[in-house]
Amino acid sequence: MPPTATLDRPSSPLNAAVRDGKAAPARAPCKCATCCVSTLCLPGGLSSDDLQPLESLALTTRRVRGGETVFQDGDPFRYLYALRSGTCKATVARPNGGEQVTGFHMAGEVLGLDGLACDVHGTTVTALEDSEICLIPYRRLVAATAATPGAKDLMSHLMGQELLRDQSMMVMLSLTEAASRLAAFLLNLSERHASRGYSPREFWLRMSRAEIASFLGLTLETVSRTLKSFQRRGFLRVDGRHVTITDIDGLRASYDLRIR
């Protein structure tokens, strides 16, 4: 049975303003101190004193519509991109055409570190919904933080986190069963919602089944079926892109079912 009354997709007032066509200037100044995701983002554990070097960068934000790219594979590496609000996907081009989703990103995450090695970005980041991006000029960030003792480890910490993310991503991908992968994916989303103060039990998927499938190395049909099977087993309810987790331990169990 197909989903019936589809719930309204929530939309932040911010995004509504953007959509109204009162075209906000492409770039607007912003401050970490007043940013609602500052605790998750770059300034993470910094004291307000240590924030100074960041504020001195006079950061600007850019608004992107859903579907627009933030930066592309091949772009020169100039900025780090902090996601103030919204959701993005990161993709790489496959050798023979087609794209592979390598990650989904939520507010407070910093994107673009992939450009560090070669001064050129190696991934394409696309907004999945209207989003606000904070542009952090990398060179100036390095210069600014080098001077401030408390901010020195900022970059290392940031990259360390990224490495950990990739690590766990790899572990997930080497799970063989579709159910394990999808469970891992959903549990991960749930955690990230929780750490942003949203409900870990109920949330909207910002991405299509095809995108989830690409990310998990599955087909979209398998994603669809596995979601249904979770629903049948009472782990969650799915209505289109709206997910309500009803038995998180059940999900966890199907995550680490198979050993390998």
Add this chain to the structure above:
Amino acid sequence: MPPTATLDRPSSPLNAAVRDGKAAPARAPCKCATCCVSTLCLPGGLSSDDLQPLESLALTTRRVRGGETVFQDGDPFRYLYALRSGTCKATVARPNGGEQVTGFHMAGEVLGLDGLACDVHGTTVTALEDSEICLIPYRRLVAATAATPGAKDLMSHLMGQELLRDQSMMVMLSLTEAASRLAAFLLNLSERHASRGYSPREFWLRMSRAEIASFLGLTLETVSRTLKSFQRRGFLRVDGRHVTITDIDGLRASYDLRIR
């Protein structure tokens, strides 16, 4: 037909010396300037002037036997570990026991960056053969490089590379076919041998079939069978752990056969 006359496993004179029991001191001083993998390692593109801060660290090496661990999940993060010679595997523990291989590392690679985020290592690194590890005290490295303009980007560059590696690893893992994954794995090994001045066509696998399988998210039987099928198709010859690639384009073709 099972392999017949198994070739002798090559062993570097270095390793032989270790094995002879003339127990070299556990730690010995070493210098980047005289290290044969320095061009691949941390000092990468540094000029000899910029090498100074590294030499001032008075690095030491440790020798580990095959099977011994270099560092473990949970160990405090103090050092980066540069592999002077030998091969290692990195593993993480699965939630329900068992281990998952997350990477193989060759001479010139720097390990341990996974500890950066939380000051604690998140992986276990084990030597696959007798190896030489160069211990780089992280704090002191940061202090030493901060002062030297040319060496400033060392860490960022290093981490950037690591991120790229993980990225491509993820792409590989999201390939569905066993043959694609194994081909990608072999081609990657081949390239890394080449960049170290060894033959890209002929090399020894330092790891077991089970370890390859764990890394690729396959079973060891599938690895074995797929190798055989490559052999049948004339892409390579396998004798135990000795691999000779005879048709690298054939391998490449089976790498990007399936699109997804």
Add this chain to the structure above:
DNA sequence: CGAGGCATTGATCTCAGTCAACCAGCGTGG
């Protein structure tokens, strides 16, 4: 010599990919 680790090989079964049909919602345009 036997035990144990590693690899190969075979037989069987199952899970997930493939192909295809179908449905709902949505925007377009007559």
Add this chain to the structure above:
DNA sequence: CCACGCTGGTTGACTGAGATCAATGCCTCG
């Protein structure tokens, strides 16, 4: 207003790749 096509999602039937279980061979080590 309805017809139309398009996108995104679900569902079904079928098939094949790869997991699983099991037996065997080779090599090394004690």
